Amino acid sequence: MKMKQQASASSQIFLPSTSLLGKVAVITGSSRSIGASIARHMGEQGANVVVNYVNDVAAAEEVVQAIRSHGKGGAIAVRADSSTLEGGKLLLDEAVKTFGKIDILVLNAGIMGSKTLNEVDEAFFDQHFNINVKAPLFMAKAVAPLLPSPGGRIIFFSSSLTTASTVTPNALCYLATKGAIEQIARVLAKDLGSRHITVNTISPGPVDTPQFREGKAQSVLDSIAKQNPFRRLGEPDDIAPIVAFLASQAAQWITGQNIRVNGGFVV
Ligand SMILES: NC(=O)c1ccc[n+]([C@@H]2O[C@H](COP(=O)([O-])OP(=O)(O)OC[C@H]3O[C@@H](n4cnc5c(N)ncnc54)[C@H](OP(=O)(O)O)[C@@H]3O)[C@@H](O)[C@H]2O)c1
Numbered sequence: 001m002k003m004k005q006q007a008s009a010s011s012q013i014f015l016p017s018t019s020l021l022g023k024v025a026v027i028t029g030s031s032r033s034i035g036a037s038i039a040r041h042m043g044e045q046g047a048n049v050v051v052n053y054v055n056d057v058a059a060a061e062e063v064v065q066a067i068r069s070h071g072k073g074g075a076i077a078v079r080a081d082s083s084t085l086e087g088g089k090l091l092l093d094e095a096v097k098t099f100g101k102i103d104i105l106v107l108n109a110g111i112m113g114s115k116t117l118n119e120v121d122e123a124f125f126d127q128h129f130n131i132n133v134k135a136p137l138f139m140a141k142a143v144a145p146l147l148p149s150p151g152g153r154i155i156f157f158s159s160s161l162t163t164a165s166t167v168t169p170n171a172l173c174y175l176a177t178k179g180a181i182e183q184i185a186r187v188l189a190k191d192l193g194s195r196h197i198t199v200n201t202i203s204p205g206p207v208d209t210p211q212f213r214e215g216k217a218q219s220v221l222d223s224i225a226k227q228n229p230f231r232r233l234g235e236p237d238d239i240a241p242i243v244a245f246l247a248s249q250a251a252q253w254i255t256g257q258n259i260r261v262n263g264g265f266v267v
Contacts, residue, residue: 029109150196189256205262
């Protein structure tokens with residue numbers, strides 16, 4: 001009886017929460033698609049969100065208004081090129097200037113170009129590594145000293161294609177960058193873990209976004225959709241709640257992991 005009382009008393013005290021109330025989250029590439037869904041979900045959980053865009057200010061402002069109208073978290077839109085070190089720094093500076101701190105960094109912005117070995121050139125390679133690897137790594141470096149210890153969160157984005165046998169030859173540079181980011185996340189989890197900051201990777205399967213649709217015929221999209229047991233493409237809202245959960249206190253014991261959110265596309 002005594003033990004039972006102790007257990008229930010301790011669970012009342014220590015039960016970690018999925019709420020993000022009062023947290024500040026910076027999400028690169030969050031005016032549309034997966035990033036926008038993450039921003040909305042985190043706002044619904046109470047976070048103050050920095051919505052990042054590079055072209056589409058109207059889309060970014062729409063996300064900001066959706067978060068503000070929900071009435072829990074605040075939001076601002078920041079134009080910054082997240083493929084450059086300067087853009088990343090600007091984003092972090094604006095977050096601190098507006099909200100006073102940063103708790104969560106989600107490195108979602110990325111490109112998925114399509115070229116085989118025969119077609120690839122240096123500019124294409126550099127473009128992919130700049131936005132998918134170099135800028136996220138240096139944003140992680142810049143944010144690390146600012147993150148709370150314990151409680152800081154860094155979440156990188158890879159792809160379930162890094163482990164799918166259906167990989168195609170034109171995914172050369174894209175998957176080289178995603179492989180690199182997965183390794184960066186593993187190592188940083190060991191490094192920043194000493195300060196009780198978690199570092200994880202989210203690896204979606206095919207998600208119905210403009211980036212994913214680009215250059216694909218409907219028949220190709222249909223055949224990809226059939227490659228998971230749900231027989232549909234993923235939606236941004238399939239991905240976002242998992243990112244919000246990983247950012248929460250409830251996920252304090254998950255670090256160094258690559259979470260494949262793909263409806264069974266790769267098992
Ligand atoms: N979709 C998939 O099937 C899939 C699968 C696996 C992994 N992923 C990964 O998931 C992440 C998001 O993909 P997505 O499909 O949602 O992308 P998306 O549809 O292309 O959306 C891109 C978002 O990023 C912003 N953005 C693009 N370049 C930027 C830059 N240089 N600086 C700042 N913001 C920038 C865009 O803003 P603007 O509106 O201003 O252009 C937009 O908000 C990527 O890392 C991708 O590799 C996607």
